[in-house]
Amino acid sequence: MVVLVVCLVGLMTVYDYINLKSSIDNEFSSLQNQTEDSIAAALRLDDTATTIMDDQLNRQMISGFDVLFAEYNRSGGNPAAMNLEKVKKTLGEGYDIYVINESGVIVYTTYPPEQNEDFRKIPYFYEYLTKVRQSQGFFPDRVVHESLDTGKYRKYAYQATPDHQYVMELGYASPSFNETTLKMDDMNNIAESASFNPYIDQYSVFDMMGHNTSDDSLPDNRTESYVLQVIANRQTLQTDDPMNHREIRYLFVDMKNPRYGSDMSRIVEITYNTGRVQDALNHLVFIHLLFGGCALLIGCILAYAFSRQMNRPIVKIAHDADIIASGDFEHRIGTTQAREFVILEKSINTMVDSLKAATQRLKDDEIFRRDLIDQMPVGIFLKKMDTGRYVFWNRASEEIFERPATDVIGKSDEEIFPAAMAAQIKGEDAEALASRVEIKYKKITTKMHGDRVIHMIVVPIYDSKRSVRYMLGIAEDVTDEAMTLKKDLIFSITRSDILDQLAIIMTYLERAQLKTTKDDMQMFFDKTIGSVESIKNQIAYVGALQDPGLITPRWQSVHQAFAEAIQMLPEHSVDIKADIGDTEIFADPLLPRIFFSLLSLSFRRDGSTLSKIQMTTQRRGESLILVYEDDSKGIPTREKERIFEFGYCHENIVSLFLTRELLGFTGITITETGEPGRGARFEIVVPKGRFRPGK
Known part of the structure; x- marks a missing residue:
C-alpha cells in the first residue's frame, strides 16, 4: 500500500509538473513576444511622429543652404574666407554652420564645442558623409542628440560643395524640441507595455551610440559589451543568469531610414525574472507532497492494523519453518485458523518431504562420487x-x-x-x-x-x-615410463653411432695393412683413435642412465649442452659455430643428446661435403627460437614432417621422433624449415617462461 501510494503520488506530481511547466513556459514565451512586439511598435510610432516633424523642417533647411552657398560663392569656394557668423545671424536663432572636409573632420563651425570633431569614429556615419560629398543635392537628417554629451537635440542637413571637396552642414536647435524629445523616446509607452508582463523586473533603452536614451549615460562595462554586440550584428541577443533566475534580452528595434544619415534604431534591455516560474512549480510540488504525505500516513495506519491481524499465523508458520531449516525434516507445519494459509501449510509440508528425499539422494550420490574418485x-x-x-x-x-x-x-x-x-x-x-x-x-x-x-x-x-x-x-x-623412453632414445642413437664408428675403424685398419711405412700407418692409427674416443663418449652417456637426475627437467646452458654434443663427434674438419650467448632453457637433462642427434643427422646426410654448422638464437614475440643450420643438401620437402615419425629411416635419415618427444616434455617444439638443396634448418621454439639469461 505504501509503495502504491508513493507511486501514484509520484506519477501525479511528475505529470502535473510537466504539464504546468509546459503551460507556464508557453505563457512566458507568448507574453514575452507580445511585450517585445508592443515595445517595438511604440518606438516605431514615436519614430514615425518625429519623421513627420523632420519632413516639415526640410524646406526651412533648404532655404538656409541657399544663404550658405551664396556666401560660399562670394568667398570663391574657399571656406576659410567665408563669414560664417554673418550667415548664422542671417539664418536666425538656433542655427549653426559646419564645414566638413573629405577626412570627415569639422574644420570650420559656428559651434565651438564641435570644432575638429572627427566623424571617422562613427564608421557608418562617415560612410554616409562620404556618399554626400561625392553626390549632389540636399540630404536631410533626423533630429538627434549632439555628438557631445550636452543633452541638446538638433535637426541636421547636409549638402556637398560644387567641387566635392567639402560637405556643408546646417544644424538647427529649436526651443520646441524640448517637447519633441519626449515623443522621440517616450518611456511612458514602453512602461505601459512592460506593465502587462509580470515577469519583467526592469528595462532600459539605448541608442546606436550605446547611450541610455533616458539620461544619455553610458551603461556598465558588461551591459555595454552586449549593446555593442547587438549594434554590430543588428540582431536581438539573449543572455541567461540561472544562478539569479534572470533572463536578459537585448531587443534590437531596427528603425534605420536610408534617406537619413543618422540611425534611429534602438536597443531595449529587458530583464525577465524566471524565478517566478520556478516558484509556481515549487508550489505545485509542495501541494502534491503534502497530500501524498497525508495519504501515505493514512495508508500506513491502515496497513499496520491489517498486518497485526494477519501476522499471527505467519509468525507461527515462520517458527515451524525455522525448525525445519535447522535440519529437522520430521517436523511439520502446524494448522492455523486462517483459511488463507491452509494451502501454504500443505505446500510447505510437501516441500519438506521432497527436501528430505532429495537430501538422502544427495548423500548417496556424494558417497558414490567420493568412493569412485578415491579408487x-x-x-x-x-x-x-x-x-x-x-x-x-x-x-x-x-x-x-x-x-x-x-x-x-x-x-x-x-x-x-x-x-x-x-x-x-x-x-x-x-x-x-x-x-x-x-x-x-x-x-x-x-x-x-x-x-x-x-x-x-x-x-x-x-x-x-x-x-x-x-x-x-x-x-x-611416470618415473618408469620416462626412464624407458630416454633409454630407448639413447640406445637407438648410441647403437647407430657406435656401428658407424666401428665401420670407420675397420676401414682405416684395412687401409693400414696396405701401407709399408711407419708414418703412413701412424696417420691411420691416429684417425682410428678419434673414432675410438667417440665410441668411448657414447658408452659414457649410456652409463648416465644410472643417474636419477636424468629423468627430471632442469635449467641448462644451451651453449654448454651444444659443446657437450660436439665432444661426442669423431674427428672432423667441419666448421661448427654457436652464437647463442649465455641463454638457459628449462629442458630435459638429455639436451646434449638431442643436439647430438641433429649433428649426427648432418654428418650422416652429407658428411663428405659438409663444411659448416651453426647454432643461433632469435626472438619471435614472447618465444625464443634456437636455429640449427648446416650446408648439406638439406631435407626433401616430402620428408620434412616424416622425419619426426616413429621408426622412420630413409637415405641416411634417422627418425627424430624421440627428440621431439623429449623436447615436448617442457613444451618445446621442433620443426624443419630449410630449403632442399641449400642445407638443413631446424627451428626449436622455446615458449615464454622456459628460457632466461644465464647466471
Whole structure:
C-alpha cells in the first residue's frame, strides 16, 4: 500500500509538473513576444511622429543652404574666407554652420564645442558623409542628440560643395524640441507595455551610440559589451543568469531610414525574472507532497492494523519453518485458523518431504562420487583458493606423495610441505591461473621410493561469478615410463653411432695393412683413435642412465649442452659455430643428446661435403627460437614432417621422433624449415617462461 501510494503520488506530481511547466513556459514565451512586439511598435510610432516633424523642417533647411552657398560663392569656394557668423545671424536663432572636409573632420563651425570633431569614429556615419560629398543635392537628417554629451537635440542637413571637396552642414536647435524629445523616446509607452508582463523586473533603452536614451549615460562595462554586440550584428541577443533566475534580452528595434544619415534604431534591455516560474512549480510540488504525505500516513495506519491481524499465523508458520531449516525434516507445519494459509501449510509440508528425499539422494550420490574418485589410479586433490587449505585427497595421492589424507585435509601448503616446496606450489598455482591450466613433469623425493617423476595437471575451478574457488590437481607417477623412453632414445642413437664408428675403424685398419711405412700407418692409427674416443663418449652417456637426475627437467646452458654434443663427434674438419650467448632453457637433462642427434643427422646426410654448422638464437614475440643450420643438401620437402615419425629411416635419415618427444616434455617444439638443396634448418621454439639469461 505504501509503495502504491508513493507511486501514484509520484506519477501525479511528475505529470502535473510537466504539464504546468509546459503551460507556464508557453505563457512566458507568448507574453514575452507580445511585450517585445508592443515595445517595438511604440518606438516605431514615436519614430514615425518625429519623421513627420523632420519632413516639415526640410524646406526651412533648404532655404538656409541657399544663404550658405551664396556666401560660399562670394568667398570663391574657399571656406576659410567665408563669414560664417554673418550667415548664422542671417539664418536666425538656433542655427549653426559646419564645414566638413573629405577626412570627415569639422574644420570650420559656428559651434565651438564641435570644432575638429572627427566623424571617422562613427564608421557608418562617415560612410554616409562620404556618399554626400561625392553626390549632389540636399540630404536631410533626423533630429538627434549632439555628438557631445550636452543633452541638446538638433535637426541636421547636409549638402556637398560644387567641387566635392567639402560637405556643408546646417544644424538647427529649436526651443520646441524640448517637447519633441519626449515623443522621440517616450518611456511612458514602453512602461505601459512592460506593465502587462509580470515577469519583467526592469528595462532600459539605448541608442546606436550605446547611450541610455533616458539620461544619455553610458551603461556598465558588461551591459555595454552586449549593446555593442547587438549594434554590430543588428540582431536581438539573449543572455541567461540561472544562478539569479534572470533572463536578459537585448531587443534590437531596427528603425534605420536610408534617406537619413543618422540611425534611429534602438536597443531595449529587458530583464525577465524566471524565478517566478520556478516558484509556481515549487508550489505545485509542495501541494502534491503534502497530500501524498497525508495519504501515505493514512495508508500506513491502515496497513499496520491489517498486518497485526494477519501476522499471527505467519509468525507461527515462520517458527515451524525455522525448525525445519535447522535440519529437522520430521517436523511439520502446524494448522492455523486462517483459511488463507491452509494451502501454504500443505505446500510447505510437501516441500519438506521432497527436501528430505532429495537430501538422502544427495548423500548417496556424494558417497558414490567420493568412493569412485578415491579408487581412481591417479592422484586427485582439491584445494580452496580463499583459505589455501586442502578439502580432498584421494588414496592415489596418499601413495604418490606418501602423505595420508588425515595429515593433509584442512591444512595449507605451508603447514604440510617444506618452505621451498610450498613456494614452488604457489608459483605453479599462479601459472595455472594465468594460463587456465598448468601441465608439467615434476621431480619429488619420497622416503620409500626416492626420486620420482610426477606428471602434474593443475586446473583452476571457477564459480558462477567467474571467481576462482578451487584448484584441482591431478598427479601420476611416470618415473618408469620416462626412464624407458630416454633409454630407448639413447640406445637407438648410441647403437647407430657406435656401428658407424666401428665401420670407420675397420676401414682405416684395412687401409693400414696396405701401407709399408711407419708414418703412413701412424696417420691411420691416429684417425682410428678419434673414432675410438667417440665410441668411448657414447658408452659414457649410456652409463648416465644410472643417474636419477636424468629423468627430471632442469635449467641448462644451451651453449654448454651444444659443446657437450660436439665432444661426442669423431674427428672432423667441419666448421661448427654457436652464437647463442649465455641463454638457459628449462629442458630435459638429455639436451646434449638431442643436439647430438641433429649433428649426427648432418654428418650422416652429407658428411663428405659438409663444411659448416651453426647454432643461433632469435626472438619471435614472447618465444625464443634456437636455429640449427648446416650446408648439406638439406631435407626433401616430402620428408620434412616424416622425419619426426616413429621408426622412420630413409637415405641416411634417422627418425627424430624421440627428440621431439623429449623436447615436448617442457613444451618445446621442433620443426624443419630449410630449403632442399641449400642445407638443413631446424627451428626449436622455446615458449615464454622456459628460457632466461644465464647466471
